[in-house]
Amino acid sequence: xxxxxKLYLKFGVRTFIARFIQxxxxxxxxxxxxxxxxxxxxxxxxxxxxxxxxxxHVDEYCLIASGVTILSHDHCKRVNGYxxxxxxxIGKRCFIAVNATxxxxxxxxxxxxxxxxxxVTKNVPSNVIVAGNPARIxxxxxxxxxxxxxxxxxxxxxxx
Ligand SMILES: CC(C)(COP(=O)(O)OP(=O)(O)OC[C@H]1O[C@@H](n2cnc3c(N)ncnc32)[C@H](O)[C@@H]1OP(=O)(O)O)[C@@H](O)C(=O)NCCC(=O)NCCS
Numbered sequence: 001x002x003x004x005x006k007l008y009l010k011f012g013v014r015t016f017i018a019r020f021i022q023x024x025x026x027x028x029x030x031x032x033x034x035x036x037x038x039x040x041x042x043x044x045x046x047x048x049x050x051x052x053x054x055x056x057h058v059d060e061y062c063l064i065a066s067g068v069t070i071l072s073h074d075h076c077k078r079v080n081g082y083x084x085x086x087x088x089x090i091g092k093r094c095f096i097a098v099n100a101t102x103x104x105x106x107x108x109x110x111x112x113x114x115x116x117x118x119x120v121t122k123n124v125p126s127n128v129i130v131a132g133n134p135a136r137i138x139x140x141x142x143x144x145x146x147x148x149x150x151x152x153x154x155x156x157x158x159x160x
Contacts, residue, residue, distance in 0.1 A: 029053075040064065041148070049073055049104070055087040059110070062090055063148035067099040074104050091126065093144040100135075111144040 025042040033053035037060040047069040055072030077084040086105030097116040115131025129139040143151040
């Protein structure tokens with residue numbers, strides 16, 4: 001197995017390079033009309049709603065991991081013959097884990113973790129972890145920093 005220090009070094013170099021690409025991704029998304037704060041990190045293979053980009057709102061210091069889907073319209077619900085448009089909000093310092101889906105019209109609070117593969121169908125309060133399909137609260141009173149990392153989890157243990 002690769003030596004741990006080597007692995008961390010490799011991770012550091014990768015993160016450094018990835019930052020350039022991620023910043024560019026956010027710039028392109030903003031040009032395309034998405035309301036995504038410039039401090040947000042966007043990973044690869046995202047499915048951001050293409051019909052109503054202005055309805056996707058992501059606040060500062062969030063990390064949106066690979067394969068996440070964020071929707072802001074519905075095909076099957078029609079309004080005057082047109083698809084339902086519904087603004088979707090993600091608060092500050094949230095971590096949306098790989099392959100999660102956020103349905104149109106959902107409002108997620110600040111400092112929230114959405115677990116890998118979750119399907120978020122309803123509003124989520126601040127400072128919780130949600131997971132599963134449909135996503136349910138699995139942990140409360142979490143706190144996140146400006147890198148969308150947990151503050152009250154250190155070295156394998158929940159503190160406070
Ligand atoms: C959500 C997450 C952070 C774990 O949070 P946690 O509070 O430590 O959760 P626990 O492991 O203590 O699990 C609590 C319960 O939730 C369930 N659970 C945890 N994560 C889940 C998920 N993603 N989907 C469904 N259920 C999940 C566990 O099975 C457990 O259920 P049980 O009480 O019936 O045994 C983690 O599962 C996760 O999704 N991490 C993201 C990984 C990722 O995306 N990595 C790429 C980084 S870019």
